[in-house]
Amino acid sequence: xxxxxxxxxxxxxxxxxxxxxxxxxxxxxxxxxxxxxxxxxxxxxxxxxxxxxxxxxxxxxxxxxxxxxxxxxxxxxxxxxxxxxxxxxxxxxxxxxxxxxxxxxxxxxxxxxxxxxxxxxxxxxxxxxxxxxxxxxxxxxxxxxxxxxxxxxxxxxxxxxxxxxxxxxxxxxxxxxxxxxxxxxxxxxxxxxxxxxxxxxxxxxxxxxxxxxxxxxxxxxxxxxxxxxxxxxxxxxxxxxxxxxxxxxxxxxxxxxxxxxxxxxxxxxxxxxxxxxxxxxxxxxxxxxxxxxxxxxxxxxxxxxxxxxxxxxxxxxxxxxxxxxxxxxxxxxxxxxxxxxxxxxxxxxxxxxxxxxxxxxxxxxxxx
Numbered sequence: 001x002x003x004x005x006x007x008x009x010x011x012x013x014x015x016x017x018x019x020x021x022x023x024x025x026x027x028x029x030x031x032x033x034x035x036x037x038x039x040x041x042x043x044x045x046x047x048x049x050x051x052x053x054x055x056x057x058x059x060x061x062x063x064x065x066x067x068x069x070x071x072x073x074x075x076x077x078x079x080x081x082x083x084x085x086x087x088x089x090x091x092x093x094x095x096x097x098x099x100x101x102x103x104x105x106x107x108x109x110x111x112x113x114x115x116x117x118x119x120x121x122x123x124x125x126x127x128x129x130x131x132x133x134x135x136x137x138x139x140x141x142x143x144x145x146x147x148x149x150x151x152x153x154x155x156x157x158x159x160x161x162x163x164x165x166x167x168x169x170x171x172x173x174x175x176x177x178x179x180x181x182x183x184x185x186x187x188x189x190x191x192x193x194x195x196x197x198x199x200x201x202x203x204x205x206x207x208x209x210x211x212x213x214x215x216x217x218x219x220x221x222x223x224x225x226x227x228x229x230x231x232x233x234x235x236x237x238x239x240x241x242x243x244x245x246x247x248x249x250x251x252x253x254x255x256x257x258x259x260x261x262x263x264x265x266x267x268x269x270x271x272x273x274x275x276x277x278x279x280x281x282x283x284x285x286x287x288x289x290x291x292x293x294x295x296x297x298x299x300x301x302x303x304x305x306x307x308x309x310x311x312x313x314x315x316x317x318x319x320x321x322x323x324x325x326x327x328x329x330x331x332x333x334x335x336x337x338x339x340x341x342x343x344x345x346x347x348x349x350x351x352x353x354x355x356x357x358x359x360x361x362x363x364x365x366x367x368x
Contacts, residue, residue: 008213039204059161100324
């Protein structure tokens, strides 16, 4: 990213001073965009099989959902609630700060006649909710996957995972486990492929950065600075206010004392950016904090599977930021759709390496 910015900004400045032909600067920007687009297509190629196999594997990994009991139900409810609160926090903050407003980066696109696009006309909330319910249920799951319509694909995948678990634990069932192992194997393969594609991330980021820097100059990075600040503030609010408040209200414990007990796990998670890799330390620290091993052994691995507050928040903020950059005025209903898609897509995505880039494509597809 730094290299792309340095080269792009230098060319942009030189072009403005007449030291380099403007056509050369434009050509370099286009080449950078093409490089970035190739990487984006690789990510798009992964989305459907990776999300489907990840969700199904994540849900089937819970075992027989009928036997989860009250602890399992409360844990799933908490994880979904905390992710939803994170998404709402991100949406509120990005609407207040509006980091992408006035960026006019849409003018960089070939053939863009204007930087202002309009969202659909607002409709009643009842109609919107009913349409979203209808859109969750695919007439043809394969057609939805082919068209990149991710919301029904996610819903169908969750149902498949639930009923594989039910069928597998039914007395006399023999073949359901074959289906579970198939999707588990597919997920392993897709993870390996994702790790391979992600190795090209520096090249893709270089291309997009070169495109923005050469084509727009320093203005693009001022906008990105506001975006980074928005994400940071939203994450800070969720981590320093929302989650501690939930801990205080539900358990009566001091958030500061509890965080102090989890210092090792928190520092390790921050430095490695991996909740799965930190899981053993997290379990050890939580048990030191007084939580029973019977609870930690179930709740924490479950959380590593279906709970991604930070990624869900980041995706919602990123999609709204992109909409603001391109002058797209998203209605409350469309922002609600973003929240719903980010929430559903976050289930099972914790096991995906560099999930943020893959999830971005899913949420963007949801709002067209």
